[in-house]
Amino acid sequence: MALLSTMIHNHLPASTLSTGVSRVSASLGPQGVVFDHPKTSKTSKGARRLAESLSNLLHLNIEPLSSRKNLQCSNWDLFNEEKHNTPTTSPKELIARKWRDIHGFMDWNHLLDPLHPWLRQEIVKYGEFAQATYDAFDFDSFSEYCGSCRYNRSRLFEKLGLDKNGYKVTKHIYAMSNIEMPQWLERSHLMDTWSKDSNWMGYVAVSDDVETHRIGRRDIVVAWRGTVAPSEWYEDFQRNLEPIGIGDAKVEHGFLSIYTSKNESTRYNKSSASEQVMKEVTKLVQFYRGKGEEVSLTITGHSLGGALALLNAYEAAANLPELPVSVISFGAPRVGNCAFRDELDELGVKTLRVVVKQDLVPRMPGIVFNESLQRFDDITGTLEWVYTHVGAELKLDIHSSPYLKHGFNPLGIHSLETYLHLVDGFLSSDSTFRSDARRDVALVNKACDMLVDDLRIPHCWHQLANKGLVCNEHGRWVKPRRDPEDIPSPTGDQAHEHTLRRIENEDKSYQIVYAS
Secondary structure: OHHHOOOEOOOOOHHHHHOOOOOOEEEEEOOEEEEEOOOOOHHHHHHHHHHHHHHHHOOOOOOOHHHOOOOOOOOHHHHHHHHHOOOOOOOOOOOHHHHHHHOOOOOOOOOEOOEOHHHHHHHHHHHHHHHHHHHOEOOOOOOOOOOOEOOOOOOHHHHHOOHHHOEEEEEEEEEOOOOOOOOOOOOOOOOOOOOOOOEEEEEEEEEOHHHHHHHOOEEEEEEEOOOOOEOOHHHHOOOOEEEOOOOOOEEEHHHHHHHHOOOOOOOOOOOOHHHHHHHHHHHHHHHHHHOOOOEEEEEEEEOHHHHHHHHHHHHHHHHOOOOOEEEEEEOOOOOEEHHHHHHHHHOOOEEEEEEEOOOOHHHOOOOOOOHHHHHHHHHHOOOOOOEEOOOEEEEEOHHHOOOEOOOOOHHHHHOHHHHHHHHHHOOOOOOOOOOOOOOOHHHHHHOOOOEOHHHOOOOOOOOOHHHHOEEOOOOOEEOOOOOHHHOOOHHHHHHHHHOEEEEEOOOOOEEEEEOO
């Protein structure tokens, strides 16, 4: 909707909220993101005022900036020193005997409020997998690789510090769309680029032997990237519901287009994102079931990525019988109608939606016409065109954290790092923020300005040194070349799809490699 045209997704700095959003270019690498800001526009100010009015209408309880309540601490130096000397993660618990409950077999009954510590740890783990799709994405419009992943699948987790989670990436996923959606596709300004039609949209990973033992099954993960474009794209994502499957289920046409579009003339989307991910997941399921292992599929994503996760789960559950399929999404919009929700339930898909009360995105599409109209079904009958949320909900509130500013900040509120901070500190709906929360608070300000000023954490601090330039041997500042092994190659990806070869140390570990 136009009213949200000032809200930028996840990696765009808070300062852009007062600027135009017709074009925002950004680059990201091993050290972070750097941005170029567009010029100020009158429409963005009007849209902001309208969004503020909407937040009041929806009772989001967002305080004006002037009424900000900061964290009270008598000695900030002591507070910061204490936090700086504390590990950022808790010891991993052996959850094998309870994995079905944690994976949602009982719809997370009695685990959400209060939030079970084992479930909290797993939610954060999958959230970090979703965050990786932003941290590894090349936003630099002056790069020939804009829109790709900066790292090949064997180095992705190592570069992002996620190798500690015990998973290995086996496949990159690419997507395109056959419908026009504003600013969805990140394109390079250069003529000679890796792809003019596709963007890297996520990846498939699988748990290693150690993590498999801890969690009680071989877990396949699919992580979908959200959008870094202005949220104007939601305007196009509210008009048409298209059929999916063979029943009455319908889903938003823009989400479905990204998931299913392909074109033989493209380099990376000769097969759709749907075909890529299903081929890989099916291959992994068959491989590990063939070894007699129990296998699960967990699909995660933030914002648009959460919508794609539901479409992926629907297809996987329909085509891979008896495979436990769960979705853990963050700040995701509604995707389909009530028939889509019912079919997901019938297929056994378990969905946990993590939402922040003040975030507008989970209220769309269908801000007015949504599942709340079901109370009138006896009068109107089932309305097939009404958008409906799916699954269980873990609702968070920015007011629960003493570290967060409480003013109107759509970018900061919707940021996945804000979500993960709130999950890490959540005990129950009637409890204060967890005093022993371990996740680094500074991560919240990676790409926004949500932390109280007393913490002295710069906003939007996650960026490339020298805006990505390096000084060469002649003393000139130049853009560095990407490592050859990290250059996307359609030939390599096609070869990787053809042959699965297992090289395993019989005593301890395994490794999957693909060879032509």
